[in-house]
Amino acid sequence: MGRNDKLFCYEYYRIIPDILTLAKSLGRGFPISTMLTMNKVASVIKPLIHGIRYGKNTLSYSVAESVIDIINTKKFFFGVIKKSKKIIFKLNIINQYFKLFKKIRVKNY
Numbered sequence: 656m657g658r659n660d661k662l663f664c665y666e667y668y669r670i671i672p673d674i675l676t677l678a679k680s681l682g683r684g685f686p687i688s689t690m691l692t693m694n695k696v697a698s699v700i701k702p703l704i705h706g707i708r709y710g711k712n713t714l715s716y717s718v719a720e721s722v723i724d725i726i727n728t729k730k731f732f733f734g735v736i737k738k739s740k741k742i743i744f745k746l747n748i749i750n751q752y753f754k755l756f757k758k759i760r761v762k763n764y
Contacts, residue, residue, distance in 0.1 A: 656677065656680040656681065656722075656723075656726055657680070657726040657727075657731060657732070657735060658680075658735065659732075659735060659736075659739070659762050660732045660735060660736050660762075661732075662726065662727055663675065667762070671693070672693075673692065673693050673695070673696050674690060674691070674692050674693075674696055675690070675691040675692075676688070676689070676690050676691075677689050677690075677691070680722075681719045681722060681723075682715065682718050682719060682722065683718075683722050685714075685715065685718040686715065687712070687715040687716075687718060687719050689719070739761070739762075743759060743761050746759055747759060
């Protein structure tokens with residue numbers, strides 16, 4: 656979540672996933688996981704059939720909600736883009752000297 660200028664990478668493509676699983680990124684270090692589904696999938700999945708590790712934890716839900724509120728802002732994504740450009744710039748400098756990478760591929764912003 657939020658590793659580029661979108662909340663989820665699938666948003667760059669003309670697809671909508673039937674199932675999306677989230678864990679570490681959702682809690683930013685706090686243990687939580689979830690599965691988001693389209694209605695057609697959710698209608699055939701019974702509660703807890705997909706497994707549960709950190710279920711029914713009010714603190715986890717609060718943390719996840721706060722993480723989404725922080726990440727899903729223009730300010731956050733602008734910072735991601737700015738840092739990404741800086742990292743790529745530095746990687747290119749390192750690569751000029753050490754030739755560690757054949758190619759540095761990035762999402763163009």
